[in-house]
Amino acid sequence: MPKLNEAIRLAEASNWQGLLTLVTASPLCARDCDDYGMLPIHWAATENTAPLTLLECLVEAYPEGVQMPNKAQLLPLHIAIRAGAGVPTLQLLLTAYPDSIWVETPSGTPPTLLGVQSNLSSDCLDLLRATERLVPFDVQWTNQKAVKSPSSVTSPTHQNSNRPHSWHTISRQASTPAIMTPPPHTAPLELSYERSDGNSSEDNNSPAQATSLPPAWMLIEECFICRVPFNMFKHRHHCRNCGMSICSAHSSETKMTMPGFTNPQRACLSCAAVLRRPPPPPHTTLPDNQQRRRTSKLFTSMVSPKTRDKQGGRDLRLRVAELTKQVDQLAQTNMGMQQQLLEQEELKAETMLLITQVMTRVSVLELQNEKYRQSDDFDM
Known part of the structure; x- marks a missing residue:
């Protein structure tokens, strides 16, 4: 045995x-x-x-x-x-x-x-x-x-072992059965591959052949939004919609349904905001007479000076609102970066404290070792 x-x-x-x-x-x-x-x-x-x-x-x-x-x-x-x-x-x-x-x-x-x-x-x-x-x-x-x-x-050979039982978690995926029992009359999976030229249409993630393939992942060393490098504490994620590398702080809390995939996928905050927008209302066909009246009114409003001034003012207000929204987004990003900077400073302080404690412990051990050595010399 x-x-x-x-x-x-x-x-x-x-x-x-x-x-x-x-x-x-x-x-x-x-x-x-x-x-x-x-x-x-x-x-x-x-x-x-x-x-x-x-x-x-x-x-x-x-x-x-x-x-x-x-x-x-x-x-x-x-x-x-x-x-x-x-x-x-x-x-x-x-x-x-x-x-x-x-x-x-x-x-x-x-x-x-x-x-x-x-x-x-x-x-x-x-x-x-x-x-x-x-x-x-x-x-x-x-x-x-x-x-x-x-x-x-x-x-049976390990029942006397004193090693505790433990459970571990794999993030972002579910467990599979402990024993994979294939269904009856099912052929085993045959893995065969060919050199890919990027034009394959057999991707199971695409609902139809006419759907364009998802963008390729852009492997960069920092978050595309906050520009903070990835490390042991700041994990890398990928937006399946734009393909950019993002951190967990700039990844949407819920996975989004997007073209090219049959299941919800991870997305960055920008793409998630776009994907959450409601679809445009379906275009309704108006009768010919009503369509002609609307076209005539539109032409009259276009050549009218008052309407032209109103249109310019409306465009200006929309532009101001758009710029204000961008400023708010930049302010939020700045706040997030400041928060991350504070967290990194706290982590640095904790690390320095740990190093100081270790060095102090090493010094104490060296002093004790020196005392023991002197005591041995005195006994001799």
């Missing part, structure tokens, strides 16, 4: 052949979990040296492992993309868990965009994009539900 967490020890040491032999002999070892919520398949995804046969063996021994996030809320697919995995590894993980193509990282980055940021090869990016077209985006992914972490899955 293998030792407890023997699979984790082999995985941490990158002993892939030993791990393959162990899991082949005892498939329950694929459920071993360390203190960071890492299963053997998480560890195998961290390095490109892990053989594909090992990943296949781990998936076969524990199919739910590809659905389990670690304590950093990263799936094996996220880890493999960050490690620069090849096409066979990504295809294996996507085939085992197709819906993972829509699971975002805690920073709100989907796997395809994560692949772009990780400088994956064009073949890997084509595979991720092809999977997006094959797997429809479900509205359930917009909800926030809990996903059971690997540490809460026990097996």
Whole structure:
């Protein structure tokens, strides 16, 4: 009988052949979990040296492992993309868990965009994009539900473990069933891809072929509205309407229905205001006589000096109202930036206080160490 967490020890040491032999002999070892919520398949995804046969063996021994996030809320697919995995590894993980193509990282980055940021090869990016077209985006992914972490899955060999059970949450997506049971007479998902030329019309997000594709995401390092750089505390989001990178403060509270998507999507505040506008009233066809009278009155009003003056005054008032609205928006943006600046100053002050406390503690330990050393010298 293998030792407890023997699979984790082999995985941490990158002993892939030993791990393959162990899991082949005892498939329950694929459920071993360390203190960071890492299963053997998480560890195998961290390095490109892990053989594909090992990943296949781990998936076969524990199919739910590809659905389990670690304590950093990263799936094996996220880890493999960050490690620069090849096409066979990504295809294996996507085939085992197709819906993972829509699971975002805690920073709100989907796997395809994560692949772009990780400088994956064009073949890997084509595979991720092809999977997006094959797997429809479900509205359930917009909800926030809990996903059971690997540490809460026990097996007969781990019932004596004292590790507490925990639950972790994946933001902006819903959990999938623990066991993916395909319906009867349903063929498995076949992931095939071609090099994309940008003219494909098989996007499942578009309701019809005549609908234009959504704009490409603009990957910038700061919020498009407030111009504050993204960091660990200021996460990046994307407006699906204009494609710009935005922060959570300038993202609409509710997702919006927009052309090109069958489900509500994230939008920036500007696009959300435009999308909330009511549609124009339907144009009604007037009878010929009534239409001629309206045209005659319109012509008379256009050549009338009084009407011309009234029209100019109305345009001026509209322009003033428009400029006033823009000034109000700029004032609100300025207030938001000042608030963010205050928050950053508070964070900086807390960080400096923590550094001071750590340095004080180090000084105290050094003094105690010096006293012990002098005491030992005196005894000698």
